[in-house]
Amino acid sequence: MTDMFNLSGKVAIVTGARTGIGQGIAEGLAEAGADIIGAGHASMPETEAYISGLGRKFKFYDIDLGKQDKIQQLVDDTIKTFGRLDILVNNAGIIRRQDVLEFSEENWDDVISMNLKSLFFLSQACARYMKDNGGGKIINIASMLSFQGGIRVVSYTASKSGVMGVTKLMANELAKFNIQVNAIAPGYIATNNTAALMADEKRSAEILGRIPADRWGTPQDLKGAAVFLASRASDYVNGHVLAVDGGWLAR
Amino acid sequence: MNYAELFSLKGKHALITGGTGGLGGEIARAFVSSGAKVAVCGNHPEKAEPDTLAIKCNICDEESVNDMMNVIANEFGTLDILVNCAGKNILKPAENYDTSSFIDVMNLNLTALHIVTREAGRRFMIPHKTGKIVSLSSVKSIIGTDKDYIAYCTSKGALNMYTKQLACEWGKYNINVNAIAPTFVRTAINSFQLDNPEFYNSLVNRIPLGRIGSKQDIASAAIFLCSEAASFITGQVLCVDGGLTAKQ
Numbered sequence: 001m002t003d004m005f006n007l008s009g010k011v012a013i014v015t016g017a018r019t020g021i022g023q024g025i026a027e028g029l030a031e032a033g034a035d036i037i038g039a040g041h042a043s044m045p046e047t048e049a050y051i052s053g054l055g056r057k058f059k060f061y062d063i064d065l066g067k068q069d070k071i072q073q074l075v076d077d078t079i080k081t082f083g084r085l086d087i088l089v090n091n092a093g094i095i096r097r098q099d100v101l102e103f104s105e106e107n108w109d110d111v112i113s114m115n116l117k118s119l120f121f122l123s124q125a126c127a128r129y130m131k132d133n134g135g136g137k138i139i140n141i142a143s144m145l146s147f148q149g150g151i152r153v154v155s156y157t158a159s160k161s162g163v164m165g166v167t168k169l170m171a172n173e174l175a176k177f178n179i180q181v182n183a184i185a186p187g188y189i190a191t192n193n194t195a196a197l198m199a200d201e202k203r204s205a206e207i208l209g210r211i212p213a214d215r216w217g218t219p220q221d222l223k224g225a226a227v228f229l230a231s232r233a234s235d236y237v238n239g240h241v242l243a244v245d246g247g248w249l250a251r
Numbered sequence: 252m253n254y255a256e257l258f259s260l261k262g263k264h265a266l267i268t269g270g271t272g273g274l275g276g277e278i279a280r281a282f283v284s285s286g287a288k289v290a291v292c293g294n295h296p297e298k299a300e301p302d303t304l305a306i307k308c309n310i311c312d313e314e315s316v317n318d319m320m321n322v323i324a325n326e327f328g329t330l331d332i333l334v335n336c337a338g339k340n341i342l343k344p345a346e347n348y349d350t351s352s353f354i355d356v357m358n359l360n361l362t363a364l365h366i367v368t369r370e371a372g373r374r375f376m377i378p379h380k381t382g383k384i385v386s387l388s389s390v391k392s393i394i395g396t397d398k399d400y401i402a403y404c405t406s407k408g409a410l411n412m413y414t415k416q417l418a419c420e421w422g423k424y425n426i427n428v429n430a431i432a433p434t435f436v437r438t439a440i441n442s443f444q445l446d447n448p449e450f451y452n453s454l455v456n457r458i459p460l461g462r463i464g465s466k467q468d469i470a471s472a473a474i475f476l477c478s479e480a481a482s483f484i485t486g487q488v489l490c491v492d493g494g495l496t497a498k499q
Contacts, residue, residue: 002285005255031253031254223480224475228475234475236460236465236493237472250414
């Protein structure tokens with residue numbers, strides 16, 4: 001049965017695979033046999049060393065996903081380099097914090113451009129290839145704020161709520177091409193992005209007290225969900241947003 | 252950990268209610284091939300998969316469940332995984348849904364599920380601070396249908412909340428509680444519906460992936476949720492429905 005989860009011979013683009021959740025997912029897909037293009041604005045030496053150490057191929061692709069001008073080139077170059085493309089993980093994202101009454105247009109546009117606009121246009125570019133090549137898997141990284149409001153992060157909440165809607169829409173429209181589109185909504189995960197939050201004893205204790213699993217997640221915790229959604233084990237799962245949150249949303 | 256270990260059930264002990272036929276039987280077979288030791292109870296012990304331990308049990312009866320747990324204690328010593336597959340459906344329009352039919356559906360789909368789950372937790376999972384519980388819900392826990400499903404839909408909607416609440420209560424014991432919400436998968440109890448071409452076509456036309464589910468689709472989701480790969484997933488209802496609920 002574990003064959004169902006095997007990704008040998010598959011090629012995946014993972015955006016934002018330098019650290020944290022993206023790194024964990026890229027490493028997980030590689031452990032299951034996939035070769036990886038890590039797309040982002042800064043090199044990914046740790047991810048590369050780990051994946052190369054597994055005997056899988058890894059290529060860093062330098063791209064500013066705050067803009068859309070190089071997205072088609074990323075897809076074209078992936079196919080040129082690795083000969084195929086089976087899996088896209090849209091993980092790259094940013095967050096800006098500001099009171100809603102002060103929230104600037106720049107903080108709105110920057111976040112929406114990367115978290116939502118690039119996610120969609122990269123998905124579109126990949127899906128055009130997948131459509132003509134037997135199908136594929138698109139996995140978007142959503143958030144607890146796809147479901148909840150949050151505070152002082154209005155553009156992030158808008159973008160992640162948008163990711164949930166875009167995931168469902170693409171699942172509907174791309175199903176006929178054997179492309180499954182799903183999302184993972186991580187809960188509180190210990191990464192460099194949340195290090196400041198974890199260091200704040202009061203906030204950290206409040207958060208931990210609300211997680212039924214009684215612990216923060218780690219990037220390792222995302223591997224299983226990513227491999228499942230990238231593999232044929234999930235060929236009938238489509239348009240789903242799977243929370244990996246230790247039960248946060250259940251509460 | 253390599254991916255094969257991540258999704259392996261090697262060395263795990265599982266109980267599958269409704270595990271002697273249909274979806275439960277397929278899950279039993281998949282779990283055995285993933286390395287688990289599997290006990291099953293159900294209406295058709297003679298149809299139990301080879302290499303499973305078939306236990307006679309009326310899961311609506313506390314004493315019978317207690318006896319089943321004693322057998323598991325004796326044969327397995329412990330229980331790491333519980334898959335709640337046993338369930339039933341009675342089709343009647345709401346205005347004619349008699350009380351005893353309603354109670355009958357609720358009794359098996361909810362009360363019996365609670366009895367088994369409670370005892371699995373109390374006797375094995377809580378003391379050992381480890382466990383994976385997966386229950387078979389349905390897309391009908393989320394979306395209604397035009398007729399005849401008042402008790403079934405209600406029971407499955409309640410099961411989703413049972414799943415969330417138990418996830419909250421048992422998270423501290425390192426027990427993950429999740430559900431799978433399939434759309435139609437052909438089994439003995441629904442083939443009469445699927446054999447009606449009008450019904451079948453209208454169903455498939457609503458499913459973005461253009462087919463009904465297979466038993467394997469559900470079994471692979473169950474393996475995922477019962478493995479270490481899902482150790483930070485709890486309180487979730489995983490739709491395995493070809494995109495049906497996303498489209499609705």
